[in-house]
Amino acid sequence: MTEAIERDVMEFDVVIVGAGPAGLACAIRCKQQNPELMVCVLEKGSEVGAQVLSGAVIEPSGLDLLFPDWRDDPPAICVPAVKDEFSLLTAKWKLRLFTPPQMNNHGNYIVSLGGLCAWLASRAEDLGVEIYPGFAAAEVLLDESGERVIGIRTGDMGVDAAGLPKDGYTPGIDIHARVTVLAEGCRGSLSKQLISRFKLDEGCEPQTYGIGIKELWQLPEGRVTPGLIQHSVGWPLDSRTYGGSFLYHLDQDRVAVGFVTGLDYSNPYLEPYEVFQQFKNHPKIKPLFEGGEIISSGARAIVEGGLQSLPKLELPGALLIGDSAGMVNVPKIKGTHMAMHAGIMAADRLATSQESTGWDAAWRSSPWADELKQVRNIRPGFRRGLWLGLVNAGIETITFGRLPWTLGHHADHSSLKLAAESDRPEWPKRDLPPRDRLAGVYFAATEHDENQPVHLQVSDTDICITRCREEYGNPCTRFCPANVYEMVEEQGAHRLQINSGNCVHCKTCDIKDPYQIINWVTPEGGSGPNYQGL
Amino acid sequence: MKVLVCVKRVVDYNVRIRVKPDGGGVVTDGVKMAMNPFDEIAVEEALRMREAGHVSEVVAVTIGDKKSQEQLRTALAMGADRAIWVEHEEAIQPLGVARVLKALAEREQPGLVLLGKQAIDDDCGQTAQMLAALWQRPQATYASEVVISGETVRVTREVDAGLEVIDVDLPAVISTDLRLNEPRYVKLPDIMKAKRKPMDSYTLPDLGVELPPLVERLETTPPPARTGGFKVESVEELVATLKEKGLV
Ligand SMILES: Cc1cc2nc3c(=O)[nH]c(=O)nc-3n(C[C@H](O)[C@H](O)[C@H](O)COP(=O)(O)OP(=O)(O)OC[C@H]3O[C@@H](n4cnc5c(N)ncnc54)[C@H](O)[C@@H]3O)c2cc1C
Ligand code: SF4
Numbered sequence: 001m002t003e004a005i006e007r008d009v010m011e012f013d014v015v016i017v018g019a020g021p022a023g024l025a026c027a028i029r030c031k032q033q034n035p036e037l038m039v040c041v042l043e044k045g046s047e048v049g050a051q052v053l054s055g056a057v058i059e060p061s062g063l064d065l066l067f068p069d070w071r072d073d074p075p076a077i078c079v080p081a082v083k084d085e086f087s088l089l090t091a092k093w094k095l096r097l098f099t100p101p102q103m104n105n106h107g108n109y110i111v112s113l114g115g116l117c118a119w120l121a122s123r124a125e126d127l128g129v130e131i132y133p134g135f136a137a138a139e140v141l142l143d144e145s146g147e148r149v150i151g152i153r154t155g156d157m158g159v160d161a162a163g164l165p166k167d168g169y170t171p172g173i174d175i176h177a178r179v180t181v182l183a184e185g186c187r188g189s190l191s192k193q194l195i196s197r198f199k200l201d202e203g204c205e206p207q208t209y210g211i212g213i214k215e216l217w218q219l220p221e222g223r224v225t226p227g228l229i230q231h232s233v234g235w236p237l238d239s240r241t242y243g244g245s246f247l248y249h250l251d252q253d254r255v256a257v258g259f260v261t262g263l264d265y266s267n268p269y270l271e272p273y274e275v276f277q278q279f280k281n282h283p284k285i286k287p288l289f290e291g292g293e294i295i296s297s298g299a300r301a302i303v304e305g306g307l308q309s310l311p312k313l314e315l316p317g318a319l320l321i322g323d324s325a326g327m328v329n330v331p332k333i334k335g336t337h338m339a340m341h342a343g344i345m346a347a348d349r350l351a352t353s354q355e356s357t358g359w360d361a362a363w364r365s366s367p368w369a370d371e372l373k374q375v376r377n378i379r380p381g382f383r384r385g386l387w388l389g390l391v392n393a394g395i396e397t398i399t400f401g402r403l404p405w406t407l408g409h410h411a412d413h414s415s416l417k418l419a420a421e422s423d424r425p426e427w428p429k430r431d432l433p434p435r436d437r438l439a440g441v442y443f444a445a446t447e448h449d450e451n452q453p454v455h456l457q458v459s460d461t462d463i464c465i466t467r468c469r470e471e472y473g474n475p476c477t478r479f480c481p482a483n484v485y486e487m488v489e490e491q492g493a494h495r496l497q498i499n500s501g502n503c504v505h506c507k508t509c510d511i512k513d514p515y516q517i518i519n520w521v522t523p524e525g526g527s528g529p530n531y532q533g534l
Numbered sequence: 535m536k537v538l539v540c541v542k543r544v545v546d547y548n549v550r551i552r553v554k555p556d557g558g559g560v561v562t563d564g565v566k567m568a569m570n571p572f573d574e575i576a577v578e579e580a581l582r583m584r585e586a587g588h589v590s591e592v593v594a595v596t597i598g599d600k601k602s603q604e605q606l607r608t609a610l611a612m613g614a615d616r617a618i619w620v621e622h623e624e625a626i627q628p629l630g631v632a633r634v635l636k637a638l639a640e641r642e643q644p645g646l647v648l649l650g651k652q653a654i655d656d657d658c659g660q661t662a663q664m665l666a667a668l669w670q671r672p673q674a675t676y677a678s679e680v681v682i683s684g685e686t687v688r689v690t691r692e693v694d695a696g697l698e699v700i701d702v703d704l705p706a707v708i709s710t711d712l713r714l715n716e717p718r719y720v721k722l723p724d725i726m727k728a729k730r731k732p733m734d735s736y737t738l739p740d741l742g743v744e745l746p747p748l749v750e751r752l753e754t755t756p757p758p759a760r761t762g763g764f765k766v767e768s769v770e771e772l773v774a775t776l777k778e779k780g781l782v
Contacts, residue, residue: 008723046546047566076564115564132722157719170719218555295552445548530548530566 007153008173012038012130013354015151015177017137017190019043020052021062021113021336022322023183024120026343026350028066031127033351039129040175041121042154044136044505046526048121049114051505052185053214053300053534055246055258055333056113057081057105057229062340067123075119077112077533079250081105082227089235089245094284101397102331102375105229110248110256112216112533113336136522140190140318141174149317151176152190155525160451178354180318181346182325183339186301187507189521191324200311200320206411207305207326208379210243211508213276213481214258215297215443216533223288224249231333236278236427239386241265242379245279246333247288254295255288256534260302260333263412263479263512264383269424271478272508273299273437281430289432296532297434297443299481299506303328303335304379307372308406313360321346329371330379331393341368374401380409416514419473437483441502445530446482448501448523455523456484456500456509463515464496472514479512504529535645535704536591537580540635541573541609543602544655553756560655560754569605572650574612575710578717579680580648581613588682591615593642597634599623603733610728611720617733618642620741630745632664637741639669644705646687651676651709662709672702675709 014030016023019041030039045051063070086099121131138155142148154172159165182191186209195201228249237243242262249255259276280289303309303326310327313320321327322339329338345366346359363369381392396403434440448455458464468474469487474496476485482502487494505528510520545551545560546568552561569577583589594609596602597620606617620634639647647669652659666673674680674689678697681688682704691698692711702708738745766772776782 008721010723010726046548050566112564130726132725134720135722154722168716168718170721173722218552293552443550445550447548530546532549532566533564 005171007171010040010173010175012040012175012177014039014179014181014350015175016041016181016183017152018183018185018188018324019048019117019121019131019133020183020185020322020339021117021120022185022324022339022343023181024048024117024124024343025062025066025340026181026183026321026347027129027131028120028124028127029344029347030350031124031129032066033348035128037351040177041124041129041131042135042137042152042175043131043133044522044525045133045528046530047118047133048131049118050133050530051528052114052117053212053298053531054113054336055248055256056336057108057110057248057334058113058116059108059334059337062337062344065344066340075111076115077110077250079110079226081108081110081229082225083229085228085230087230087232089232089279089282089284091235092283094232094282100331100393102329103231110227110229110250112256114531114534134526136525137190138172138522140180140194141176143317147316149180149194149315151180155522157524159453159524161453163453166451179350179356182318182320183322183343184324186303186323187511187520188324191320192510194315194318195311198315200315201309204311205305205308205408207303207309208409208412209263209511210260210302210304211263211272211299211479211481211506212258212260212302213273213297213299214256214534216295217255217257217289217292218295219253219255219288219292221253224253224255226251232279233386235282236275237261241267241270242382242386242389243275247285257289262304262382263301263508264410264415266415266417267422267425268416268419268472268475269422269478273440273481274425274427277430277432277434278427280432281428286432294433294443296445296534297440298504298529298531298534299508301507301511304330305409306330306379307369307376309409310372313363314356314358317356319346319356319359327368327372329375331375338368338371376401377403377405377407380407383410412511413514413516416472416475418471437481438502441482441504444482444504445532446502446504446528447530448503448527450501452524452527454498454500455521456498456503457519457521458496458498459517459519460515461496463517465494468515469494476509476513476518479508481506481508485509535589536593536642537583537589538635538639538642538644538647539573539576539580539592539594539609539614540631540647540649540661541577541594541596541605542570542650542653542655543567543596543598543605544570544653547571547654553754557753557755559751567601567604569608570650570653570655572652572654572710572712574717575712575714576648576650577609577612577614578715579710581718582715583682584613589646593618593644595620595635595638597622597626597631606733607725607728608720610731610733611725612718613724614731616731619733619735621735621737622745626745627747627749628658628660629664629748630743631661632668633743633745634738634741635661635665636668637743639665646705647707649707649709651711662707666707669707671705671707673707673709674700674702676711677708678711678713680708680714
């Protein structure tokens with residue numbers, strides 16, 4: 001139905017896909033440097049920030065550059081970092097460890113990244129940036145040769161589950177721009193297509209990810225220590241699986257708590273959501289939460305491949321910035337400053353010439369590439385387990401990453417062991433809310449009109465009921481934090497049921513599915529989670 | 535004919551409402567806000583009337599703080615011709631809204647005032663009726679179908695007993711029910727155009743309206759939390775438990 005449709009066309013100098021810190025910093029800087037430039041930002045969430053989920057302790061250097069006086073009118077949640085704690089958990093105990101230098105947060109701020117993005121968006125609009133929340137960039141537009149990106153097409157609205165127009169059907173529009181900036185965050189759906197089509201990752205290590213699940217809690221009065229930043233490694237994960245918790249104390253009796261599990265885990269029975277819940281119910285952690293209330297919760301993948309997995313950052317007519325490319329400093333668990341600086345640097349170039357050529361080289365000779373280079377071997381060191389990983393991290397840290405080698409990664413989808421070779425984890429009973437994933441997804445306020453095409457495209461559901469069931473026991477039913485995938489048994493036959501309405505857009509299934517048959521595409525604009533303060 | 539459509543900024547229907555710890559209302563800080571869904575239906579109906587040639591101008595009105603202008607921009611992006619923003623910071627009760635709307639109706643002389651049947655935040659469901667009384671014009675509430683013919687309008691009303699069809703003389707006040715229509719999707723270029731559409735603003739003194747608070751809210755409490763269920767092993771146990779709780 002796409003061909004015969006007449007579509008409106010809008011022209012801009014720069015179109016930015018994604019209103020996260022990368023996209024918004026880029027838009028703001030473009031306008032600050034060249035007010036004449038026509039800049040537009042598309043955001044699939046119903047509002048800016050509604051689908052941004054992060055820790056987040058941020059380094060403010062990007063903000064300082066954009067708005068030197070930002071502290072006079074800070075975003076909604078913004079608590080100066082006061083103290084760092086790093087611990088090792090066992091099933092019963094919590095042992096304080098020496099805080100690694102990367103985790104020293106002096107001078108940083110704990111924010112809600114969603115809140116910061118809403119704050120940045122209103123400033124961007126004051127500068128004349130056109131921001132369109134509720135509009136997903138669904139397709140990339142290429143010129144006739146197929147060699148150059150000329151813009152993007154927004155998703156159609158009002159299409160039914162069978163792909164037919166409903167009453168009120170509104171075709172997406174074409175946005176043409178001299179340069180398209182991909183700032184979709186981790187595992188962007190358009191970025192993924194372009195990286196593969198233009199072979200941007202040729203010669204790179206495979207990308208690797210983690211899944212972060214997070215809740216914002218309102219606690220009884222007097223329990224939090226505003227500015228306290230707590231991290232842990234160890235339990236509930238075994239020593240072969242990478243990951244850890246974060247617990248950030250905010251103001252007004254609120255805490256942000258979350259758990260990141262490396263998606264290169266090998267046990268197909270592992271359920272990252274349960275790991276997070278078990279962490280919260282640890283005897284040394286649980287008392288903090290008792291009697292509290294969840295305000296909002298959600299999940300999002302985070303890029304962990306580092307410099308060696310970073311694809312080429314440019315292609316004709318388009319460039320990649322932030323997590324769309326993979327600019328996260330994993331030992332610091334920080335990508336926001338990277339994302340903002342990449343946006344700023346890209347904008348400094350776009351302000352004078354709307355060309356993508358040269359962006360890759362420019363970024364790679366910047367201090368931000370050096371920052372990633374220094375820490376490049378720390379995350380892959382953990383493939384040999386927590387203990388060797390920590391030792392390796394220590395060596396890499398004291399040598400400032402100057403050792404002459406670069407460690408590689410394996411693709412997350414190929415790291416699962418067979419179900420027959422794996423044990424089902426056994427967890428103690430727990431009683432803090434939420435009871436299960438469905439109860440948890442309620443706090444994500446996620447919404448998808450039921451009568452729309454399923455945005456989780458599974459290219460071959462036969463594999464699910466035959467090979468995957470036998471080989472891996474359908475890990476999608478466990479790694480999805482929102483219980484979207486279910487195997488249902490009807491009259492002795494199995495069938496994959498996709499509850500796409502629950503999806504929180506974390507992208508884990510697209511990454512971890514062992515046969516790479518799940519493709520996450522953008523649903524109708526405005527659908528998806530509506531996070532509050534994540 | 536001109537139509538005045540009234541829209542209110544409310545907490546989005548997807549948001550899980552939380553009561554403030556001190557019981558003084560619900561949390562709206564950092565919470566997603568949106569146009570009251572019934573008002574969206576009202577805007578849509580006005581636009582359809584204009585498209586059918588019955589109406590020449592659609593004017594969207596809101597009373598609220600500066601941020602409520604966002605909802606007016608949404609109405610403009612949907613297709614309203616212009617907007618009126620009545621600046622007022624505090625919460626406002628139905629009689630107050632009706633007084634403001636009456637003052638505007640006298641200024642604007644619309645042939646029709648369209649409102650949602652209720653706002654999903656306070657669920658009062660009184661404004662349309664009060665406006666009709668103050669303005670001394672006919673009212674047709676809970677409309678699920680509206681057909682204009684000349685100087686009258688035939689309205690199908692959703693009432694407890696089923697559907698009621700009435701004819702009212704214009705100018706009139708109509709409040710919209712859920713089944714009246716399905717609001718359109720806003721088109722991206724129209725959002726840009728909406729930024730350039732005219733928006734007049736008034737203060738209450740400009741309109742000569744005073745709003746003494748008539749209803750005092752004593753307390754807001756969340757609904758009681760559901761206590762967790764448990765599984766029974768047998769029918770006997772089920773019956774015994776029900777008896778014990780005095781339910782059978
Ligand atoms: C659990 C977790 C904890 C973290 N903790 C920290 C921390 O403490 N400190 C820190 O600095 N960093 C942290 N990070 C990393 C940080 O969040 C990211 O590096 C940062 O958000 C990247 O910014 P971005 O703008 O590239 O992408 P994002 O923040 O992901 O923003 C992308 C935006 O694009 C939108 N979008 C995506 N695709 C489309 C499309 N096709 N059309 C329209 N819109 C689209 C999304 O909805 C989103 O709003 C954490 C990440 C996670 C997951
Ligand atoms: S369906 Fe995929 S993207 Fe959606 S919540 Fe589940 S794992 Fe995440």
